[in-house]
Amino acid sequence: MIEFKNLSLTYPGGVEALKNINLKIEQGEFVVIVGLSGAGKSTLIRCINRMTDPTSGKILVDEEDVTYLKDRRLRKLRTKVGMIFQDYNLVKRLSVLRNVMAGRLGHTGTVKSLLGIFPQEDLKLAMDNLERVGIKDKAYVRADQLSGGQQQRVSIARVITQQPKVILADEPVASLDPPTSHTVMKDLRRISKEDDLTTIVNLHFIDMAMEYADRIIGMRDGEIVFDGPVTDVTEET
Numbered sequence: 303m304i305e306f307k308n309l310s311l312t313y314p315g316g317v318e319a320l321k322n323i324n325l326k327i328e329q330g331e332f333v334v335i336v337g338l339s340g341a342g343k344s345t346l347i348r349c350i351n352r353m354t355d356p357t358s359g360k361i362l363v364d365e366e367d368v369t370y371l372k373d374r375r376l377r378k379l380r381t382k383v384g385m386i387f388q389d390y391n392l393v394k395r396l397s398v399l400r401n402v403m404a405g406r407l408g409h410t411g412t413v414k415s416l417l418g419i420f421p422q423e424d425l426k427l428a429m430d431n432l433e434r435v436g437i438k439d440k441a442y443v444r445a446d447q448l449s450g451g452q453q454q455r456v457s458i459a460r461v462i463t464q465q466p467k468v469i470l471a472d473e474p475v476a477s478l479d480p481p482t483s484h485t486v487m488k489d490l491r492r493i494s495k496e497d498d499l500t501t502i503v504n505l506h507f508i509d510m511a512m513e514y515a516d517r518i519i520g521m522r523d524g525e526i527v528f529d530g531p532v533t534d535v536t537e538e539t
């Protein structure tokens with residue numbers, strides 16, 4: 303589903319954030335990337351939806367070379383590849399439902415949808431997805447009235463309402479307390495499996511990764527230093 307070929311990225315200023323990365327991620331895998339802050343995790347996943355442009359090498363998504371996509375085809379890629387952020391990225395003053403409906407913008411993209419007028423089936427999809435993450439009762443509440451864990455669930459509902467094939471999650475639980483982090487990771491994994499999505503999550507705690515990942519990729523200084531199923535992770539790694 304996702305392939306990196308000799309991917310390198312050097313930021314202006316000279317930081318080599320990615321050093322010749324070669325990696326293949328299969329359809330339906332739930333992959334966790336672990337590594338200290340600054341290892342290059344965020345840069346790596348941002349290359350997949352081209353929020354970041356690599357310096358050299360190639361990125362393939364669903365067998366399509368997306369390294370140089372622009373305009374309409376880039377927007378299409380970003381509809382196929384949804385993203386979840388550490389700080390939820392909700393529109394604070396809008397209702398939970400309106401935030402979830404933002405997941406449809408890439409599909410409709412019409413003036414009507416920008417004005418907040420959506421097809422009935424899209425509204426139903428959004429409500430169903432809020433139910434799947436257990437916060438349907440909050441649909442008409444302002445997003446900033448919710449706790450951090452609830453806001454991250456809204457962002458999960460938003461990303462699945464987008465009906466992507468891939469979900470990228472950049473430190474999705476870094477702002478949450480441990481019990482809440484576990485419920486959010488559980489929801490993310492369950493939904494990812496139910497919808498047969500390919501999911502890549504950046505985390506900086508290995509114990510959390512061990513609990514939820516199919517496969518763990520370890521990064522250090524822009525390189526992959528470990529790649530294998532959870533069962534291969536030992537004390538030394």
Ligand code: ADP
Nearest residue numbers: 313315317338339340341343344345388472473
């Ligand atoms: P994280 O470690 O969670 O990826 P950071 O706090 O390092 O996030 O970075 C936050 C934002 O600042 C990101 O958008 C990142 O691209 C940018 N950033 C990080 N390091 C630098 C840097 N040295 N120069 C410019 N921007 C940076």
Ligand code: ADP
Nearest residue numbers: 313317319337338339340341342343344345346
């Ligand atoms: P991680 O997600 O593992 O914390 P990042 O991908 O955010 O790592 O960062 C990798 C390296 O690139 C770090 O040294 C960081 O400071 C640097 N970096 C990240 N974003 C930028 C940026 N926009 N400009 C310059 N340097 C950056």
